[in-house]
Amino acid sequence: MIRRSVISLIAALILGYSAAAHPGAAFGHGSGYRQSKIDAVALEFYYSTGEAMAYQETKVYSPGGEGIAYQSGRTDEFGRYSFVPATEGEWRVEVKDDEGHRAEALIPITAEFMEGASDGTAVPVQSSLPQGADLFVRALLGVSLIFNAAAFVRLKRSGAKGEEAAGCTSAKGF
Amino acid sequence: MHISEGFLTLPSLAVGWAAAAAGVSVGLKRIDPDGIVKVAMASSVFFLASLINVRIPPASTHLSLIGPIGLLLGWSVFPAIFTALLLQAVLFQFGGLAVLGVNTSTMAASALCAHLLFGRAVRGRSAALSAAASFAAGAMAVVMGAALVGIWLAASDPKMLASAYAIFIAHIPLAVIEGIAALFMTSFLRRSYPDILNAAGLR
Structure with missing residues (x-):
């Protein structure tokens, strides 16, 4: 009986110490959010008919990072996709649909943009037609x-x- | 119906270029000096038709008119479509230069089939039969073109086989519209300039 009580006491002490020393770790990884200091690059993809390239497969390639996509996903209902660049240089965004259509955007990201000093004109306008x-x-x-x-x-x-x-x-x- | 760059594998591109080169070569040999204006005119119509948007809810697409052009030109449709697609790629960024062979062979082969299957009936004496054959030629060319696009995509990436069916189904409304356009075009030409429907100047 005494032996069981001692074991329970030691276990309680270890758990208590862990919780005090590493409050986040005691309950798994904590998480939170804050607004990014770097602006997102928001693009809108559309066909030459004016129709949005909605819900299409999208891949973002970082400068010099060809072959492996930095980020991937799908455009939204309005053909929009956004990402936050990690470095300056030319980023490439590629959207492909299932019918053999492809759109490609080359986005020159400047040091000013990364410092948040840009006026948000990083995206050069390129009409599909x-x-x-x-x-x-x-x-x-x-x-x-x-x-x-x-x-x-x-x-x-x-x-x-x-x-x-x-x-x-x-x-x-x- | 244009396939863009970045979808097809190198063997598919090579096969497309080989087929297009063979077709263009045969087509050029079959043009007489007198028939060149007709080829240029049809090529211009194809070049400009891609700028005409057609709204088919919920999507929208553009005209191709490959059926009527095939009826007019026969084998000469290959150089006509090749030239127009080259200019569309350079001036409007439709398709691309690497896929020019595949796009040419897809559309020109469909147009040529329309000519071979329905050309005689379209030029025949019966106006009703001619109208029906014109509609069938216009619609069939689009359906065949869509099927070929699907085959090219599936051949390069088997995962796109499902897309091939979707492309085929999506082009059926456009096929009906192009069939009607072909019907009106040939009816007009039969009345106003019947000689152009004959393969005059084209061997």
Whole structure:
């Protein structure tokens, strides 16, 4: 009886000491949260039709960290994804859907951004499709190039036929 | 229907380029100087059609018009689509240069099949049969293109097999729309410029 009481007393003392010395450890890892001092980079991914790339697989690659994703997840309902960069340099964010579409964002993170002194303009705007006059000019350029290529092929064919005809005439002359 | 860079393995890209090169080579040989303008016009239509958005709730996509272009061009659809896709990749960042071979062979093969299967009926004397064949050609080309996209993706990554079915199903509404577009286009051409439907200038 006395022996059992002594063992219980020793066990209680050990537990008491542990709790006093390491209050967090006594109940497993404690956890908490605070606002990040570094701004998050929030991106919005969309198709050329204007539709959001919603719920699509997203991978973030740190500068020089190609091959292994620094972070991965999915875009939200509105095609948005955000991450907090750990170092300065060029970060790459890749979004892929299941139908063979892929969007890639290259984000240059500066020292000012990491120090929180940036005005939040780290993300360069890149439209999935040129807009307005730029779109019109590119469309016109494309059509023009197609007809120029066709004219080139036609001239080449006509030239080849002309040479063939000239060859036949000179052969007949001999 | 454009596959972007980064999805396909090197062997798939190589097979795509080989198929596209063979098709473009045959297509170029079959163009007469007189038929080049027709090829350029069809190529321009394909190039611009991708800028026209079609809203099919809950998603939206863009037109391709590969069926009608196939009906007009036959084998010459390969150089026409190759040129347009090259310019789309450079000017609009649609698809990509590495996947240009795969995208060309996918769309041009679908367009060529539409021509081979329905071309004769579309050019035939019966207007009703021509209309039905035009619709079938437009729809079939899209369905076949979607199936080929799924096959390319599944061949590079077997985990994408489920996606292949989803792509196929997702393109059915677009197939109906493109079938109707093909029907209107060929009906208009039969009335206003019937010679263009014949393979004049294209061997």
